[in-house]
Amino acid sequence: xxxxxxxxxxxxxxxxxxxxxxxxxxxxxxxxxxxxxxxxxxxxxx
Numbered sequence: 001x002x003x004x005x006x007x008x009x010x011x012x013x014x015x016x017x018x019x020x021x022x023x024x025x026x027x028x029x030x031x032x033x034x035x036x037x038x039x040x041x042x043x044x045x046x
Contacts, residue, residue: 010022010030022030032038 013025019025023034032042
């Protein structure tokens, strides 16, 4: 369920038409999941 909500959050800028791909939105953590450094460093729970 966590990943479902995470994907929903990442896809909001795409659905709104701000960007074509979720990882292109500067204020999203989606880029970190595609090996693009975001504005802040994320910590991951494994």
